[in-house]
Amino acid sequence: MTDSSKKSVLVIGGGAVGAIAALNLEVGGLATVTVVLRSNFEVVNRDGYHIQSCDHGILENWKPSHVLPQVPAITDGTRYDYVVLATKNIPDILPIADVLKRILSAGNSHTTVVLIQNGLNIAKPLLESFSQTPVLSGVSLIGSAEIDPGVIVQDDKDRLLVGAFDNPNVPAAKLEEKAKDFVRIYGAGGKTECVYSPNVLHDRWRKLVYNACLNPICAVTGLDTGRIRLAPGAVEELVEPAMREIVEAARMAAGVELGVKVVKEMVECDPLEIYLRPSMLADVRKGNFLEFENLLGEPLREGTAKGVQMPTLRVLYSLCKAIQWRTKESKGLVSIPPKRNAV
Template sequence: MSHDTPKRRVLVIGSGGVGTMVSVALERSGQASVTAVLRSNYEQFVQNGFEIESIDHGKLSSWRPSAILNAVPLADPNTPFDYVIVTMKNIPEVNNIPKIIAPAITPEHTAIVLFQNGLYIEPPIIAAFPTNVVLSAPTFLGAHEHNGHVVHDDHDYFHVGAFHNPTVDSAFERAKLEEFATIYNGSKVVDANVVDDIVFYRWRKVIWNGIFNPMCAITQLDSAAVRRFGGEHGLIRPGMAEMAAIAKADGYDLGPGIVDEMIDVTPIELSFRPSMLVDVDKGNPMEVEVILGNALRVARAKGVQTPVLDSTYRFLKLTQARLLAARGLLVEPKEVPKVDLI
């Protein structure tokens, strides 16, 4: 983008650790004006901003984006949002993402960017917004927010691609994708890498996310403890092998060394607490369906046998039911219903 090009208007929905650092990267590019939507931390953010310690951006005190709101705004036809970025957790039992973001979307104009976990999370967005570009960005950005203090301790590096919307011109999709990456990379300290097939990278992420996350949440052990106490060879590696088999049946061969590679991503010396375990710690519902459920739906459609993942999913659903019930979001049935696996 040239210096004469107006700043792109960006709405970021979900300003925890990841959402805040996405907003920082965009604002510091000098090419975007960010409006952040916050809920639980809105008042504190308005009064004090965020205290940020970032491996990429350094220390930022009382940081704020261009605008802060406590609800998703209605799109202004005169100044529509160019990009709506979703960083909030994708939990269908709790929130309907298309419904939440709908007020801010201008048909044929706004590109929707999903900085969320999960597999095949894009089709429901395309179904709800058939004339809009949908970009997908499975990030590994390590950032956590607590009481207005954000610690960002892992380099902001991710792949971003267009999830093809058959009713949108491919050239237009590509132009929006490349423009977004250019804006995001404008600060020169982050790395948004444009790719042609983002589903490949979502499968790569779910190899790790779909195994370690559920195993840690169910057992309430961190990533190192699960391995030390015998889970690596009995559950983790077999589960990853099953996930790789699903990906291959779906047309994505991740290579013979993918299990070793994903095991090595989190060294046993690093006692890492994955997001699902953090959710259990806090009593929050987890991203069960988009991370593991969607992968198993692909397995059923492709005829792939997944005994380890099937059992993991059943136990994870029980844990999820407990979390939902504690929040008053699930009523215990009077009779136990007969249900399919998924």
């Protein structure tokens, strides 16, 4: 197999999820991967990744084919078959359409975008900016963390559900073909479980049962998911009521039936061997922005628009919004008067 037979893949975001995605794609031998790094560019460019993975074992100084410190400009003429977004999706801070505008023309139909990102309605802004572009949904069930820059610990196996977001301007057959092709190259190494799953909405709502609930509850209380299960009342009074609100919103807003057992399954889904710190808790501890608009805001808006009562998630959403504003202040994005009466 020559290099030219390989697919050219750009992975934007080389953290806990993106690094393992790049690894899977390279290991399969069907792709040449360029990874765009930000905070860890220097260390990965110099030394590569240190990866400790339940799927891949231990890799020292592993590097993808190329690393870049920023998204290459469209004028570079580089043409990628796939652009994978494996960053957090924080539309209130940095809309992903703005990121992709660097690399994709408005009329692009060649490059397929793959969003390995959580939450609801994340493809909407892309379909507005890139109406001819196939956009795939990647729902990742991986357990992985970047514990230091370039140091990845993957302690729960990578399972990736891939399907296409609806796009009225692209034939359904082409969307399906792109999704299946990406599944093929991602899973070619045999180390991971990547499956084609056409029911994108079902996959996303199902994952929200965890992500819209446990994630912000852990972020706000400072407890990991293991401790939430140990803290008296936290599951019964917070987690389960929130999850039931998502189940009802999925039914009313999207016709997605998640079944009665999903709440118990999601409460208990983290491996018992670890005290898992979900992403929002990790972010709040690092003073990072929270990925709460797509995880929590969108399902809340969709559910309440259909008349679903979502009192638990409403409060959690407003708390996250206030915490996000605090982070904006700490990063200098909002300023406050030195004395309030000076406003």
